Amino acid sequence: MTYILGTNLNPKKKIKFALSQIFGIGSNKASQICDKLGLSNTFKVSHLTKYQIDEIISIITQNYLIDSELKRIIQKDIKRLIFIGCYKGFRHNEGLPLRGQRTHTNAKTSRKKKTFFYLDK
Incomplete structure (x- = not known):
């Protein structure tokens, strides 16, 4: 197993798909990294050689936000939306879909997260 930036990459996979397992790197960014190194997809x-692995790590750390840094930024943005009281912040807080999806028949799993049951005694 090759270990790159906190992620174990499967040695049997192609480099494009293996790099997309890293949080914050999709297929397009993986293709760009392969192009910069001169590797085919x-x-x-x-x-991969040790030199190529080091080059991949240096390219990713210099050009892209990944893993814990990216998660921290996303959480910070969500907290800001909740703090300013906008619609998206309210939907995040309630655990409902944000972008206008239908909630009458779909999104039942997201609605179950914040359901409270009150029993009359």
Whole structure:
């Protein structure tokens, strides 16, 4: 197993799909990284050399936000939305869909998260 930036990459997978397992790197960014290194997208992780792994790590850390840094920024943005009291912040706080999705028949799992039951005695 190749360990890159807190993520174990499967040696049997192609480099494009393996890099997309890192939080914050999708298929487009993985393709860009492969292009910068001169690797084809069909190159396997098991064929990477130490030098190539170091180059991948340096490219990712210099150019992209990943993992805990990105999660911290996302959480900070959500807390800001809740604090200013906007519609999206309210929906985050209630655990409901944010972007105008239907809630009458869909989104039943998100509505179950914040359901409270009061029993009359």
